[in-house]
Amino acid sequence: MxxxxxxxxxxxxxxxxxxxxxxxxxxxxxxxxxxxxxxxxxxxxxxxxxxxxxxxxxxxxxxxxxxxxxxxxxxxxxxxxxxxxxxxxxxxxxxxxxxxxxxxxxxxxxxxxxxxxxFVYGLPEIHREEIKKAELIANPGCNATAVILALYPFRGEVDEAIVDLKVSSSAGGRRENVASIHPERSHVVRVYKPFHHRHEAEIKQETGINAQFTVHSIDLVRGLLATIYFKMNTNEKELYKKYFPYLKEPFVRIVKEKGGMQRLPDPKYVIGSNFIDIGFTYDERNQRVILFSALDNLIKGGAGQAVQNMNIAFGLDETLGLSYLPVYPV
Ligand SMILES: NC(=O)c1ccc[n+]([C@@H]2O[C@H](COP(=O)([O-])OP(=O)(O)OC[C@H]3O[C@@H](n4cnc5c(N)ncnc54)[C@H](OP(=O)(O)O)[C@@H]3O)[C@@H](O)[C@H]2O)c1
The missing domain is CATH 3.40.50.720 (NAD(P)-binding Rossmann-like Domain)
Structure with missing residues (x-):
């Protein structure tokens, strides 16, 4: 043990x-x-x-x-x-x-x-081989995990992206803080950090892309959604191909449906799990790619990813103790 x-x-x-x-x-x-x-x-x-x-x-x-x-x-x-x-x-x-x-x-x-x-940057989908040998692992930030995994397939092709982030209250930790008490936080859609969010540093380092964040605090206890925009001349078939390498990843799910209410990622459907859901769409008229990435900040954005890193670093099956499905409804 x-x-x-x-x-x-x-x-x-x-x-x-x-x-x-x-x-x-x-x-x-x-x-x-x-x-x-x-x-x-x-x-x-x-x-x-x-x-x-x-x-x-x-x-x-x-x-x-x-x-x-x-x-x-x-x-x-x-x-x-x-x-x-x-x-x-x-x-x-x-x-x-x-x-x-x-x-x-x-x-x-x-x-x-x-x-x-x-330290090895502990994002298994990118640094698995280094994590296997690591003694010291720096677990990524929750926002950074969401944005890096969505953007990573575009490294070298995109210089800049705009990122809109909607984050839950648990991302701020358990310490007492007036901005987080129920009357202040309930029903809120508050701009928390308009620019220069610290997690931009991790994205720059891992993808080479200058991602400018605007972070909003919203009325959720867990979960976050990143919506990412950049210009590119492409199409949806090519965008889907970009994510083919993730099809073998145990905790990355590509969410891209033609119809229905849940066509694209929504944090509601990952809560309680180590999954990250990534989706995409293409605005042909404006030649703009729009990516979506949802995760539970306390699991794939934090503790779950840390356990995933522990499994890799100790030579265990990467999914051990993590293969539960999301809780629904939440
Ligand atoms: N919340 C998230 O979604 C999330 C996601 C990814 C990463 N993270 C990162 O994970 C870390 C923990 O986040 P959190 O949200 O759990 O924060 P938190 O709820 O504020 O908990 C931090 C804990 O650290 C302990 N602590 C504080 N100063 C300490 C010290 N000098 N020595 C020993 N223990 C100390 C405190 O326990 P006592 O005061 O009882 O000792 C406290 O309970 C942070 O660095 C955060 O940025 C958070």
């Missing part, structure tokens, strides 16, 4: 990691940390996990083969060296995803820029 520890287990990503790892046939959870809830049973914070015999600890030294860091960005870089060498590390923060120069441009100063190069 693989011994797994979750640092930051009281957060949304931490809770989702515990849920997935508790159902994984090859994993035994050896520690779940929280500074605020140390000593408390896990269901005091995550009521849906009632019945798991786990208590939070504020001891950050434990026996583990893999450590998941589910802490805010800026925190992983402070604590990472405590675990390096003794366990594989899967970091869910943004600290080690992009090169030092992109980090500086989008986030500011880094405490350990020399470590960034030691």
């Amino acid at each position: 693989i011994k797994a520890a979750v640092v930051g287990a009281s957060g949304y990503i931490g809770g989702e990691l515990v849920r997935l790892l508790a159902m994984h046939p090859e994993v035994e959870i050896s520690a779940v940390t929280s500074r605020r809830y140390s000593g408390k049973k896990i269901h005091k914070v995550h009521p849906h996990l009632r019945g798991l015999n786990l208590r939070f600890t504020d001891s950050y030294s434990f026996d583990a083969d893999v450590v998941f860091l589910a802490v805010p960005h800026g925190t992983s870089m402070r604590i990472i060296e405590d675990y390096m060498g003794s366990a594989k590390i899967i970091d869910l923060s943004a600290d080690f995803r992009v090169s030092p120069s992109l980090y500086e441009e989008y986030y500011g100063g880094h405490l350990k820029p020399e470590l960034i190069d030691e």
